[in-house]
Amino acid sequence: AQTVTQSQPEMSVQEAETVTLSCTYDTSESNYYLFWYKQPPSRQMILVIRQEAYKQQNATENRFSVNFQKAAKSFSLKISDSQLGDTAMYFCAFMTLFNAGKSTFGDGTTLTVKP
Protein backbone atom coordinates (compact mmCIF):
# COMPACT_ATOMS: atom_id res chain seq x y z
CA ALA A 1 0.00 0.00 0.00
CA GLN A 2 1.13 3.49 -0.76
CA THR A 3 1.42 6.13 1.92
CA VAL A 4 1.82 9.89 1.66
CA THR A 5 3.17 11.94 4.55
CA GLN A 6 2.99 15.69 4.97
CA SER A 7 4.97 16.46 8.11
CA GLN A 8 3.97 20.11 8.44
CA PRO A 9 0.35 20.47 9.59
CA GLU A 10 0.56 24.27 9.54
CA MET A 11 2.88 26.85 8.03
CA SER A 12 2.90 30.59 7.59
CA VAL A 13 4.81 32.95 5.33
CA GLN A 14 4.96 36.68 4.75
CA GLU A 15 3.53 38.02 1.55
CA ALA A 16 6.11 38.07 -1.29
CA GLU A 17 8.39 35.56 0.41
CA THR A 18 9.09 31.96 -0.58
CA VAL A 19 7.84 28.90 1.25
CA THR A 20 8.40 25.17 0.79
CA LEU A 21 5.89 22.48 1.72
CA SER A 22 7.19 18.97 2.30
CA CYS A 23 5.82 15.66 1.12
CA THR A 24 7.26 12.17 1.30
CA TYR A 25 5.72 8.99 0.01
CA ASP A 26 6.30 5.30 0.16
CA THR A 27 5.84 2.93 -2.76
CA SER A 28 7.48 -0.05 -4.39
CA GLU A 29 6.33 1.07 -7.84
CA SER A 30 8.55 2.83 -10.37
CA ASN A 31 5.91 4.48 -12.52
CA TYR A 32 3.50 6.88 -10.90
CA TYR A 33 2.15 10.40 -10.79
CA LEU A 34 2.47 12.94 -8.03
CA PHE A 35 0.26 15.98 -7.54
CA TRP A 36 -0.21 18.99 -5.35
CA TYR A 37 -3.76 20.21 -4.84
CA LYS A 38 -4.90 23.41 -3.18
CA GLN A 39 -8.05 23.79 -1.09
CA PRO A 40 -8.86 27.42 -0.24
CA PRO A 41 -11.48 28.34 2.37
CA SER A 42 -14.16 27.84 -0.30
CA ARG A 43 -13.31 24.11 -0.03
CA GLN A 44 -12.96 23.76 -3.80
CA MET A 45 -10.09 21.40 -4.68
CA ILE A 46 -7.79 22.82 -7.35
CA LEU A 47 -4.83 21.18 -9.07
CA VAL A 48 -1.60 23.11 -8.54
CA ILE A 49 1.03 20.99 -10.23
CA ARG A 50 1.69 17.50 -11.59
CA GLN A 51 4.86 15.40 -11.86
CA GLU A 52 5.38 12.16 -13.75
CA ALA A 53 7.87 9.88 -12.01
CA TYR A 54 9.69 8.94 -15.22
CA LYS A 55 10.50 12.61 -15.90
CA GLN A 56 13.64 13.80 -14.15
CA GLN A 57 12.90 17.45 -14.83
CA ASN A 58 11.03 19.15 -12.02
CA ALA A 59 7.62 20.52 -12.93
CA THR A 60 6.93 24.25 -12.73
CA GLU A 61 3.75 26.29 -13.07
CA ASN A 62 4.33 30.02 -12.78
CA ARG A 63 5.19 30.70 -9.11
CA PHE A 64 4.86 27.04 -8.17
CA SER A 65 7.63 24.50 -8.60
CA VAL A 66 8.48 21.12 -7.19
CA ASN A 67 11.64 19.43 -6.02
CA PHE A 68 11.17 15.80 -7.00
CA GLN A 69 13.72 13.44 -5.50
CA LYS A 70 12.72 9.97 -6.70
CA ALA A 71 15.35 8.00 -4.80
CA ALA A 72 14.46 9.78 -1.57
CA LYS A 73 10.73 9.56 -2.37
CA SER A 74 10.34 13.23 -1.70
CA PHE A 75 8.11 15.71 -3.51
CA SER A 76 8.20 19.21 -2.05
CA LEU A 77 6.28 22.24 -3.33
CA LYS A 78 7.92 25.66 -3.50
CA ILE A 79 5.75 28.74 -3.71
CA SER A 80 7.62 31.87 -4.75
CA ASP A 81 6.43 35.45 -4.27
CA SER A 82 3.64 34.26 -1.96
CA GLN A 83 0.31 36.03 -2.35
CA LEU A 84 -2.63 36.37 0.02
CA GLY A 85 -4.65 34.20 -2.35
CA ASP A 86 -2.25 31.33 -1.73
CA THR A 87 -3.72 30.93 1.75
CA ALA A 88 -5.19 27.44 1.64
CA MET A 89 -4.72 23.84 2.64
CA TYR A 90 -2.34 22.00 0.33
CA PHE A 91 -2.53 18.28 -0.31
CA CYS A 92 0.13 16.05 -1.79
CA ALA A 93 -1.30 13.11 -3.75
CA PHE A 94 0.04 9.94 -5.33
CA MET A 95 -1.31 7.68 -8.05
CA THR A 96 0.43 4.56 -9.27
CA LEU A 97 0.19 3.46 -12.86
CA PHE A 98 0.34 -0.18 -11.80
CA ASN A 99 -3.07 0.17 -10.21
CA ALA A 100 -4.18 3.19 -12.15
CA GLY A 101 -6.98 5.02 -10.47
CA LYS A 102 -6.14 4.20 -6.88
CA SER A 103 -5.23 7.50 -5.31
CA THR A 104 -3.64 8.37 -1.96
CA PHE A 105 -3.62 11.81 -0.40
CA GLY A 106 -1.59 13.24 2.45
CA ASP A 107 -3.27 14.79 5.48
CA GLY A 108 -2.61 18.30 4.23
CA THR A 109 -0.64 21.41 5.20
CA THR A 110 -2.50 24.58 6.10
CA LEU A 111 -0.62 27.55 4.69
CA THR A 112 -1.33 31.09 5.83
CA VAL A 113 0.11 34.01 3.90
CA LYS A 114 0.41 37.09 6.12
CA PRO A 115 0.28 40.65 4.78
Place this chain on the structure above:
Amino acid sequence: EAQVTQNPRYLITVTGKKLTVTCSQNMNHEYMSWYRQDPGLGLRQIYYSMNVEVTDKGDVPEGYKVSRKEKRNFPLILESPSPNQTSLYFCASSPTDPSPSSYEQYFGPGTRLTVT
Protein backbone atom coordinates in the same frame (compact mmCIF):
# COMPACT_ATOMS: atom_id res chain seq x y z
CA GLU B 1 -18.21 25.36 -18.91
CA ALA B 2 -16.22 22.26 -18.07
CA GLN B 3 -17.23 21.12 -14.64
CA VAL B 4 -18.09 18.40 -12.16
CA THR B 5 -21.41 18.85 -10.43
CA GLN B 6 -22.63 17.23 -7.24
CA ASN B 7 -26.08 17.19 -5.70
CA PRO B 8 -27.12 17.88 -3.10
CA ARG B 9 -24.53 20.27 -1.72
CA TYR B 10 -25.80 19.90 1.83
CA LEU B 11 -27.78 17.04 3.34
CA ILE B 12 -28.91 16.25 6.85
CA THR B 13 -30.45 12.83 7.28
CA VAL B 14 -31.17 10.19 9.90
CA THR B 15 -29.52 6.88 10.54
CA GLY B 16 -30.66 4.14 8.17
CA LYS B 17 -32.41 6.29 5.58
CA LYS B 18 -31.02 5.44 2.16
CA LEU B 19 -29.58 8.32 0.18
CA THR B 20 -27.83 8.99 -3.11
CA VAL B 21 -25.38 11.74 -3.92
CA THR B 22 -25.19 12.38 -7.63
CA CYS B 23 -22.07 13.29 -9.55
CA SER B 24 -21.90 14.33 -13.19
CA GLN B 25 -19.10 15.57 -15.43
CA ASN B 26 -19.30 17.14 -18.90
CA MET B 27 -15.67 16.64 -19.97
CA ASN B 28 -15.97 13.11 -21.37
CA HIS B 29 -13.52 11.86 -18.77
CA GLU B 30 -12.99 8.14 -18.40
CA TYR B 31 -11.95 8.24 -14.77
CA MET B 32 -14.19 9.20 -11.85
CA SER B 33 -13.71 8.85 -8.13
CA TRP B 34 -15.34 9.53 -4.76
CA TYR B 35 -13.52 10.80 -1.69
CA ARG B 36 -14.44 11.71 1.81
CA GLN B 37 -12.67 14.43 3.76
CA ASP B 38 -12.54 14.42 7.53
CA PRO B 39 -10.60 16.84 9.75
CA GLY B 40 -6.96 15.84 10.06
CA LEU B 41 -7.33 12.89 7.70
CA GLY B 42 -6.99 14.47 4.30
CA LEU B 43 -8.97 12.91 1.47
CA ARG B 44 -9.62 9.21 1.52
CA GLN B 45 -10.73 7.40 -1.59
CA ILE B 46 -14.01 5.50 -1.37
CA TYR B 47 -14.49 4.07 -4.89
CA TYR B 48 -13.19 4.82 -8.33
CA SER B 49 -14.11 3.94 -11.88
CA MET B 50 -11.87 3.70 -14.91
CA ASN B 51 -14.79 3.55 -17.35
CA VAL B 52 -18.42 2.53 -17.77
CA GLU B 53 -19.28 -0.62 -15.80
CA VAL B 54 -15.77 -0.70 -14.28
CA THR B 55 -15.52 0.20 -10.61
CA ASP B 56 -13.07 -0.63 -7.86
CA LYS B 57 -12.67 -0.11 -4.15
CA GLY B 58 -10.58 2.63 -2.65
CA ASP B 59 -9.34 2.69 0.91
CA VAL B 60 -12.67 3.19 2.71
CA PRO B 61 -15.46 1.47 0.71
CA GLU B 62 -17.42 0.01 3.63
CA GLY B 63 -20.98 1.30 3.80
CA TYR B 64 -20.95 2.76 0.27
CA LYS B 65 -22.01 1.62 -3.16
CA VAL B 66 -21.42 3.10 -6.60
CA SER B 67 -22.46 2.44 -10.15
CA ARG B 68 -21.19 3.66 -13.51
CA LYS B 69 -23.87 3.04 -16.10
CA GLU B 70 -23.07 6.13 -18.12
CA LYS B 71 -19.71 7.76 -18.71
CA ARG B 72 -20.76 11.12 -17.31
CA ASN B 73 -22.45 9.95 -14.09
CA PHE B 74 -21.07 8.29 -10.99
CA PRO B 75 -23.57 8.29 -8.10
CA LEU B 76 -22.60 7.44 -4.53
CA ILE B 77 -25.15 5.42 -2.60
CA LEU B 78 -25.41 5.05 1.15
CA GLU B 79 -27.95 2.31 1.72
CA SER B 80 -28.03 2.58 5.51
CA PRO B 81 -26.17 5.71 6.59
CA SER B 82 -24.62 5.85 10.03
CA PRO B 83 -23.26 8.82 12.04
CA ASN B 84 -19.66 7.82 11.24
CA GLN B 85 -20.41 8.63 7.60
CA THR B 86 -20.89 12.29 8.50
CA SER B 87 -18.29 13.94 6.31
CA LEU B 88 -17.52 16.18 3.35
CA TYR B 89 -17.70 14.21 0.11
CA PHE B 90 -15.98 15.04 -3.15
CA CYS B 91 -16.47 13.59 -6.59
CA ALA B 92 -13.67 13.95 -9.12
CA SER B 93 -13.00 13.10 -12.74
CA SER B 94 -9.99 13.06 -15.02
CA PRO B 95 -8.83 11.93 -18.43
CA THR B 96 -6.68 8.80 -18.55
CA ASP B 97 -3.61 7.85 -20.58
CA PRO B 98 -2.50 8.85 -23.11
CA SER B 99 -3.88 12.32 -22.41
CA PRO B 100 -1.18 14.89 -21.53
CA SER B 101 -3.23 15.75 -18.46
CA SER B 102 -3.96 12.16 -17.49
CA TYR B 103 -5.14 11.72 -13.91
CA GLU B 104 -5.23 15.42 -13.18
CA GLN B 105 -8.41 15.38 -11.18
CA TYR B 106 -11.19 17.93 -11.52
CA PHE B 107 -13.23 18.07 -8.35
CA GLY B 108 -16.86 18.84 -7.71
CA PRO B 109 -17.82 21.47 -5.12
CA GLY B 110 -18.36 18.91 -2.36
CA THR B 111 -21.38 17.57 -0.48
CA ARG B 112 -21.63 18.16 3.24
CA LEU B 113 -23.44 15.17 4.74
CA THR B 114 -24.64 14.98 8.33
CA VAL B 115 -26.14 11.74 9.65
CA THR B 116 -27.94 12.02 13.00
